[in-house]
Amino acid sequence: MEGLWTTQVGSLPKPPALAKARTDFARGKLPQTELVALEREYTKFWMDFQNELGLDIVVDAEMYRGDMATYFAETMQGMEISGLVRSYGNRYYRKPIAVGPLQRVKPFTLDWWQYAQNLTDKPVKGMITGPYTMAEWSYNNYYATQEEFVLAMAAVLHEEVADLERAGAQFIQIDEPAVSTRPEDLPLAIRAMAVVVDGISATTGTHICYGDFEAIYPKMLEIPVDVIDLEMANRDFDLLDLFKRQAPFSKKLAMGVVDVHSHVVEDKEQVKAGIYKGLDVVPADRLFIDPDCGLKTRTVDEAQAKLAVIVAAVKEVRQELGLDNA
């Protein structure tokens, strides 16, 4: 039996030179061609790192994305970007606004996925933000109801998923972090996801974080994807107890075993203990191991160290279990 595949939730840190280039570009001090050249350079940097480390399923690292909602909104017809709004403390962001009928004018991520896939023999995961989250994290100044907005977004995102599959993506992740914030909307999120993955045969997954899982479990198992990816490390693996208490976790589980909000790099034994907790609830052939969330808020060194400890811990557990991919 094979099992315990290693992967990532999505983003990786932008090295300081790229962060500076993005600022310079925004201020009109750097031409776009130079920014894109740097984005490609650092995508390759992360692809090389993931290859060398031996992750099973890799990501394109999202060097070209600022934020997970705005990036898609910027390239979509029918969406505009607002002035600055406060997120917390002294942090501000620009929030997308629906201003007309949504339409995809060109692929959002396909070029980057292809670029990344050409740099590795490992499967590169297609990564997009889900329709419920896109709508929830935007203003709606066009659609009569939030439901219409979400479903229109789902139709647009379906085109991207279909393109990724046609290009050869074996894994496609449609992130819905907002799903856990308003449990009563879960049925809408499920319907929207069905639109996104309609007719898709690649392995599909979704990442959900924060929030009130007590209120959405086990109903969240109805989200029509193969893999659900959840943060575990920063909540002391309490979700596993919820699964034991409430209902068996019937899908494949991608389990976060390192905390992406902490500078401290977990040690190998700690990570192994977390993996064994997961194995208590889901068998190895349905279990993926990854960080809690995207690592973009960590430094390059921290992110690399956190990924390295995951790979080292998984390797040992695979051997201890006698898995065929040990």
Next chain:
Amino acid sequence: MISTVPGNYPKIANRPGGQALRRAISSFDRGRIAAEELAAVADSVTVEVIGEQERAGIDVITDGQVRWQDPITYVAGNLQGYEIGGLIRYFDTNTFYRQPEATSTIAWQGPFLVRDYEFARDHAAKPLKPVVTGPYSVAKLSLLGIYADLETLVMDTAKALNQEMKALAATNPVLIQVDEPAIVWHRYKDDWDIFREAMDVLMDGVDAKTVLRTDFGDATGLPDFFALPFQGFGLDMVHGKQNQTLISDFPDDRDLILGIIDARNVRMETEEAVVDSVTLVTQHVAAGRLAVSPNTGLEFLPRETAYDKLQNMVHAVKKAQEAVA
């Protein structure tokens, strides 16, 4: 019938030079400017947002809560006993606050809103109300820490904030607004008995006109809500649609802040829709007891949109006044 605002106003503007406070906080965090310099910028932004509310035509304004990091931290952080911790989502919004934790007994250590209020009032041409986040919301959205149960933490917080209320009352404000969003949040309504007791503790001996404002939910299922010891109540009619069912029994001798402008979306309400909803409410509540308002603080919007929404609301209130006159 008047117009008012819930509390916070966007701290930065998108025009050139509109980000003074953001820059000052960033410089302060890096140790490049002193606390006094940051405070001076906060004061000047306060004057600016007071001016904007006045220009929009709002009748009863606030200081914009320019110094507040969020609705919870500024109040908790100024009481003794709360330590400010990690980021956590604020209700179902896509904004976050730093969650306080009670690490020692909660106590009042002197007034912290009085200076803000007096400064703002002295720079305002219109009546200006101080706003206090209530003890239940502060305690409920914090971690219990050394406290064994929520009730004790809420009551200690209420005792501490009672002192702040008295200190504010001594400055003779036009009214004091107490914000308690947590009690109408659908999952917290079981705490109603604790809440009621906390409001008695909070209001004990407070000699001022007071209003209890709620948002993010409705006050249904909270028996005798309007019998709480306040002269007025604020309801969120956008995210608490069920509040409509409470209007027909609204007491004649209380004021109502009607939160009907959606401060979480940029879409402009049509004048017609606002006039219609206000007119409906005046069948049950005297126009003279009614204040029209956005449903939540304006910081969920870009500054320019917030201003446009306020202007729009003021025009609609004028129309509604004519309609019911």
